Amino acid sequence: MLTPRTEDELAEMIRETNAPLRIQGGGTRGFDPGTADEVLTTSGLSGLELYEPGALTLVVKAGTPVAEVEAVLAAENQRLAFEPMDHRRLLGTSGEPTIGGVVAANVSGPRRVQAGACRDSLIGVRFVDGNGTVLKNGGRVMKNVTGYDLVKLACGSYGTLGVLTEVSFKVLPKNEATAVILINGQSARKAVQTMSKALASPYEITGAAYTPSGLDGHPVTMLRLEGFAASVTYRAEALTKALGDVGEIHIETDPERTKAGWEWVRDVHSLSDVAGDLWRISVKPSDAPDVLEAIDPKAYLLDWGGGLIWARMPSGTDVRQKMQGIGGHATCLQGRASRFHPQPETLATLSAGLRAKFDPKGILNPGVMA
Amino acid sequence: MEMPTPNSRILERKSRIVARLLTVLPADAVIHEEVETRAYECDALTAYKCPPLCAVLPASTEEVSAVLKICHEEGVPVVPRGSGTSLAGGALPTADSVILGVARMNEVLETDYDNRFIRVQTGRTNLSVTGAVEMDGFFYAPDPSSQLACAIAGNIAMNSGGAHCLKYGVTTNNLLGVKMVLMDGTVTEIGGAYLDSAGYDLLGLICGSEGQLGVVTEATLRILPKPEGARPVLMGFDSNEVAGACVSDIIKAGVLPVAIEFMDRPVIRATETFANAGYPDCEALLIVEVEGSEAEIDEQLGLIMEIARKHNPVELRESKSAEESAAIWLGRKSAFGAMGQINDYMCLDGTIPVSQLPYVLRRIGEMSKDYGLDVGNVFHAGDGNMHPLILFDANKPGDLETCEAFGAEILRLCVEVGGCLTGEHGVGIEKRDLMVDQFAPDDLEVQMKVKDVFDPKWLLNPSKVFPLEASEARRAH
Known part of the structure; x- marks a missing residue:
């Protein structure tokens, strides 16, 4: 395993090799391993570079553990707005998730519906491309349209365009209070309608999820409100009124319980002990019930108001085949199917073209995203 | 500001090129008489003007594709244009280029409140996107000051912001999908009415690429419920x-x-x-x-x-x-009108880390004395996006040049304190030559390699964003 300690050392390693490398942060996200044998880990590139709470700006080295980043922010009552998930329990992996891994896979949690994805909070990157050239794009300011936005391109490129060494974020203040509106007994179709109605209200929903089998085994629709205490109380009441007759409603405001509940959603715990292939499906929210009918999963969770479906499928099911005629895309995280949704020809050609420019030797995560 | 010498082989072929364009567009969509092409000689950076070879106003994605295919075959540069409100010269033509205006494509194609998006043709103005959904309690968040006039096409090209982006983000944070035509005429779709797209984030790459990677003809935009007050x-x-x-x-x-x-x-x-x-x-x-x-x-x-x-x-x-x-x-x-009342002004757009505000304002004050030009500051303080307005007299010989030198020094200062040259207006021609102050040669080279992939012949808006000497080898065929 290669463990560079500095960006220069990393650049030199890449310059001097022609052998394929498997790029890894903490290795907890069960990335498609690709075809490379040699592992290159960024875990040696760790530490805080800059944190200005008054400017909502954080710059860290890519190998920094996510837990460390979150602790630094929490000390100033701030956080990463996009609520990255921890894949360990769901995927049965171990190790320490790194912030670079979060960026490489554009990992975003339930707050995606309101605060955006990882790519929306990311304002700067430094990385070493497949030539061993150190590159930077973006910076430490949140408004920047100078040149092409390679920050977005790097985010979610799974180490195939370069090895991240440093990432910069716009961070946000933590909320003072949370309320969760829990609606019992809805069908998936009814739940998506309820979530759409809530997300179209002015009450700033920061989480909208549905499980057909909550902690007590019954279906639950969950709507999260965050902010100052008085405001949260007001919005919870106003939203409940606006939703009308949707069934039995319970409002949970206990800080510990709401936190645990949304970690349960974020980390998809309800699917972790179910056998079968694991799929992550991104669709138009109103299409979610049709997708569920088409694929008939063993277990599932809806997040992002229905726009994100996590599903456990009988081993070997071709979810993409079953989804035909419905827009969106499906990623296979566990199972024999190819991990990434095949792209239309033009986009595949452009992507291959970009990859050839950033990694002409073809040594960065070959086989991944291909 | 220097622009490349027009390619005489293209100028000589003007009548042939116009004739070919007329085979795919109606006569009133091809503007080639000299008196008429003047309407497209500049954008809101009015200090620089040059009539194009001709201007075309396609009414559909198919027409855009047909136009680009012809220009690609003829080797003619194309300058895409939204409403022409760029303050950076993003839509400034060269004499040998075809202006491709999307103004005739302004339809709303789909509104979907359950899934909170609107799909529009990109010639539609920013404000009229909100106009199409506000009676139902929704709005489109990015709100550049020119929102009454500016088109979504230009917003995407420049990744436009506005006063309210501290909370709602800029264009890239509110764009879900596009239909785009590549320079060779290929039509492609990226993203869609869902929150994350498959594969590389090409949508994020397109947004803010200043019309150099493709012509966006349709956009799926996120709409948000209006706040109570x-x-x-x-x-x-x-x-x-x-x-x-x-x-x-x-x-x-x-x-x-x-x-x-x-x-x-x-x-x-x-x-x-x-x-x-x-x-x-x-x-x-x-x-x-x-x-x-x-x-x-x-x-x-x-x-x-x-x-x-x-x-x-x-x-x-x-x-x-x-x-x-x-x-x-x-x-x-x-504020802008008030400053314009006093004199001509140049509006800058650098961003700085918020903590550097007092220092940067003090330095700008000192430079103002050195250059002998007054400057006023009005800006989005929450995100550090400054808009220094330098006053000058366009009729006074040398004043514009002094103003530009002063502006360049302010922008270098923004970069020096950890910020950037432009927060929401784009590079265009205005900040093109300052790019070397923000980017190392390798960082510029890799961006140009991205353009190589989308537009190998460098025909789309070729003389923008990158310093001319840096892009010369790629532009000269």
């Missing part, structure tokens, strides 16, 4: 440092205003003379706006004013009504 508070301080510290304290306190606008004394005075908004005569003025229900607004403004009081404001005025809100915004909204 919004109200600002105005605060005056007797130094820029104190106002800057107040901004930082507000942000640290956990309130997230939708806008924090900053004006300095020259701008305050100019707007008072011009619009009579009733602003206090002080060194620095902040307008902080929050959203929510009446009670939520009261709570947030209360907290903000409590923070402001610790900084001994010379004035603290909370809006209690729509009329008072309008009065507070009046001066800010007329």
Whole structure:
């Protein structure tokens, strides 16, 4: 395993090799391993570079553990707005998730519906491309349209365009209070309608999820409100009124319980002990019930108001085949199917073209995203 | 600002190129008479003008594709144009280029409130996107000052922002999908009405690429439910440092205003003379706006004013009504007009880390004395996006050049303190030659390699963004 300690050392390693490398942060996200044998880990590139709470700006080295980043922010009552998930329990992996891994896979949690994805909070990157050239794009300011936005391109490129060494974020203040509106007994179709109605209200929903089998085994629709205490109380009441007759409603405001509940959603715990292939499906929210009918999963969770479906499928099911005629895309995280949704020809050609420019030797995560 | 010498082989073939374009477009969509092409000789950066070879106004994606295919075959550069409101020269033609305007493509194609998106043709203006959904309680968040006129196509090309992006983000954060035509005429779709797209984030790459990678003809945009209400508070301080510290304290306190606008004394005075908004005569003025229900607004403004009081404001005025809100915004909204009343001005757009505000403002003041040109500052303080307005006299020989040199020095200062050349206007031709101050050669080279992939012949808006000497080998065929 290669463990560079500095960006220069990393650049030199890449310059001097022609052998394929498997790029890894903490290795907890069960990335498609690709075809490379040699592992290159960024875990040696760790530490805080800059944190200005008054400017909502954080710059860290890519190998920094996510837990460390979150602790630094929490000390100033701030956080990463996009609520990255921890894949360990769901995927049965171990190790320490790194912030670079979060960026490489554009990992975003339930707050995606309101605060955006990882790519929306990311304002700067430094990385070493497949030539061993150190590159930077973006910076430490949140408004920047100078040149092409390679920050977005790097985010979610799974180490195939370069090895991240440093990432910069716009961070946000933590909320003072949370309320969760829990609606019992809805069908998936009814739940998506309820979530759409809530997300179209002015009450700033920061989480909208549905499980057909909550902690007590019954279906639950969950709507999260965050902010100052008085405001949260007001919005919870106003939203409940606006939703009308949707069934039995319970409002949970206990800080510990709401936190645990949304970690349960974020980390998809309800699917972790179910056998079968694991799929992550991104669709138009109103299409979610049709997708569920088409694929008939063993277990599932809806997040992002229905726009994100996590599903456990009988081993070997071709979810993409079953989804035909419905827009969106499906990623296979566990199972024999190819991990990434095949792209239309033009986009595949452009992507291959970009990859050839950033990694002409073809040594960065070959086989991944291909 | 230097532009490449027009390719004489293209100029000689003008009649043939126009004739070919007329085979795929109606006669009124191909503008080639010299008197008429003048309408497309510049954008809002009016200091630079050059009529194009011709201008075309396609009415559909198919027509855009047909036009690009012909231009690709003929080796003619194409300059895409939204409404021509770029302050950076993004839509400035060269004599050997075809202007491709999307103004005739302004339809709403689909609105979907359940899934909270709208799909439009990109010639539609920014404000009319909100106009199409506001009766149902929704809005499109990015709000550049030119929103009455500017087109979504240009917003995507420049990744436009606005006063409210502190909370809602800029164009790239509100764009879900596009239909785009590549330079060779290939039509492709990226993303869609869902929150994350498959594969590389090409949508993020397209947004802000200044019309150099493709022509976007349709856009799927995220729309948001309108907040229940919004109200600002105005605060005056007797130094820029104190106002800057107040901004930082507000942000640290956990309130997230939708806008924090900053004006300095020259701008305050100019707007008072011009619009009579009733602003206090002080060194620095902040307008902080929050959203929510009446009670939520009261709570947030209360907290903000409590923070402001610790900084001994010379004035603290909370809006209690729509009329008072309008009065507070009046001066800010007329700031550019007010400065224009005094003289010609150049509007800069650098972004700096918020903590550097007082230092940068002081340095700009010192430079103003050195260059002998007045400057006013009005900007989005929450995100550090500055808009220094340098006053000059366009009729006075040498004044424009002095102004440009002054502007360049301010932008270099922005980069030096950890910021960037442009926060929301784009590079265009205006900041092209300063790119080497922000980017190392390798960082520029890799961006040009991205263009190589999308537009191998470098025909789309080729003389923009990159310094001419850096892109020369790629542009010369």
